Amino acid sequence: MAELATTPLTGKALLQKVKELSNVPRRETARACGYYTTTKENKIRVNLAEFYDALLAAKGIAIESPKDGRGREASYRVSVHQNSQIVIGANYTQQLGLTPGDEFEIKLGYKHIHLIKLENGQDISEA
Known part of the structure; x- marks a missing residue:
């Protein structure tokens, strides 16, 4: 059994330790690198x-994760x-910078819907 690190290794130290322990099972390797709790x-x-997250970071591979770990991605x-409504989720409204109370004019096309943002009740594309 490999000696346990007291604090989790990161960066080059982590990569070096993993290389040293290449013949050890992954759980033992993680434990030896300090990734455990009692x-x-x-x-x-x-x-x-x-x-694994620390290992990817040490190799320079960034993986995006949700801000708070909850919810779905857009x-x-x-x-x-079933009630014939279309709901646009918070992900989309946040990406567009929309705020409660924003108003839109709906224009229907052949296979699309255009939402034209209104400013104070007037079409801002014509302003």
């Missing part, structure tokens, strides 16, 4: 997700609900 019963619990698709 439970109330004094059992060691390995944090593989944190280990799919840029909506469907008509």
Whole structure:
């Protein structure tokens, strides 16, 4: 069994340790690199997700994650609900910088819908 690090290794130190332990199982490697916690019963619990995230960061690979870890990512698709309404989610309104109370004129096309933002009840594209 490899010696345990007291604090999680990062960067080049992490990559070097992983290279040294290339013949050791991944849980043991993560544990030896400091990616573990001790439970109330004094059992060691390995944090593989944190280990993999640190390993990717050390290799210069950035992975985007949701801000708070909740919710879904925008799919840029909506469907008509049973009550015939279309709901546009908060992801889209935030990306567009919309605020509560913003008004739009709806223009229907052959296979599309145009939303034209109104400013004080007037079309801002004509202003």
